[in-house]
Amino acid sequence: MSFFRNLLTFNSSRYRLQQENEAFAAKIPDGALVLDAGAGEAPYRYLYQHTRYESADFEQVSQKAYAPSTYVCDLKDIPVEDCRFDFIVFTQVMEHLPEPGTVLAELNRVLKPGGKMLYSGPLFFEEHEQPYDFYRYTQYALRHLFEQGGFDVERLDWLEGYFGTVAYxxxxxxxxxxxxxxxxxxxxxxxxxxxxxxxxxxxxxxxxVLFHRLETRLKFQRGGYPKNYVAILSKPAGMQQPRERGAPAL
Ligand SMILES: C[S@@+](CC[C@H](N)C(=O)[O-])C[C@H]1O[C@@H](n2cnc3c(N)ncnc32)[C@H](O)[C@@H]1O
Structure with a gap:
């Protein structure tokens, strides 16, 4: 029975996001300080056991089984000092933020210069966690927002191939x-x-079910569109504070 339940509930986007978290976590040295921003149920926490893991979430969505957060706060105002974290995980959260630019500037503030952030979020997904669901992002909007927030975009890619989108x-x-x-x-x-x-x-x-399985075998990107984008961002090494809004890029 559990074989059929697993088959019917398997989500290839989550499979891809787990792969991205595995690759991101594997590059983090032991003992580095990691923030999971908007951690929710902290589904990828187990991949960061070799790090010092902290989490932040406003815990406002009713009926959600939140993992205990280190900081119960709005992400636009995280109660920690500048440049605290070596790495940030920021997955499936930005669509829920009414002021994404303010939050990106705050994440940039709490990240060390040279630190890296893993982003993922939907281009195409039904409304969820209502009423905290505000936007969907094209790759061009993402690049613009990340750069305005003071990040360098190291990689911006489809999270899943078109088979994952079709499966959804x-x-x-x-x-x-x-x-x-x-x-x-x-x-x-x-x-x-x-x-x-x-x-x-x-x-x-x-x-x-078939397309979810096909997605795990091949990331088809020669047609269609992704359900989510994934990005690796970094804070420029010489940067202590986020730029003033409107100031030229470094
Ligand atoms: C879809 S869940 C993503 C959870 C997890 N990061 C993941 O990848 O599965 C979005 C999370 O963002 C949190 N969130 C939404 N708006 C927030 C805000 N303004 N400040 C802090 N957390 C927020 C929600 O409480 C929720 O746990």
Whole structure:
């Protein structure tokens, strides 16, 4: 049974994000100070056991099983000194921030010069953690915001290939297409279309599982678009404080 449950709940975007966290964590020296900014349930904390790991989250989303945060705070005002952290993990959070530029400047403030930050976030995803869901970001918006926040962009890439995006879209179709005749179309035609909708839902569910699996074998990027972007950012080595807003880039 657990084989089928795992098959049906497997999320290839989370698989890719775990890979990104593994690669990021592997480059962090033992004992380095890491901030997980907007940690939530801290799903990747176990990868940072060799570090001194701290977390920050405002813990405002009801019904969410938060891991205990080191700092319960808004990310636009983290109660620590300048340049405290060697590394920052900032994944799947920026879409939830009404003022992303302010938070990026704050993350830049608490990061050491030469320190690195792992970012991920959606280009394409349904509303979630309402009402704290504000934006989706193109790669051009991300580059602009990161540079305005005082970061160098070392890498900006698709998190998952198009198969991961398709898997997500098919999963949504399987869950959300209606089966009640009146929800499909008024009158008798609604009843006639029920078997077709049932077929579409079951087919979409099966194809979603297939595409999630294909995503784990190949990151297809020659067409389509990603569901999320991933980035590695760094704070320039000579930089003690974030730039004033509007000041020229270093
Ligand atoms: C989708 S979860 C991401 C959790 C985790 N980083 C991950 O990758 O799975 C977004 C998290 O950001 C937190 N968050 C949203 N807005 C915040 C804010 N203004 N200040 C601090 N945390 C915030 C939420 O409480 C939530 O735990």
């Amino acid at each position: 879209q098919l999963g949504g179709m399987a869950r959300n297409l209606p089966l009640r005749p009146a929800d499909i179309t008024p009158g008798f035609a609604g009843y006639l279309l029920v078997p077709i909708f049932l077929f579409l839902k079951l087919g979409a569910a099966g194809c979603s």
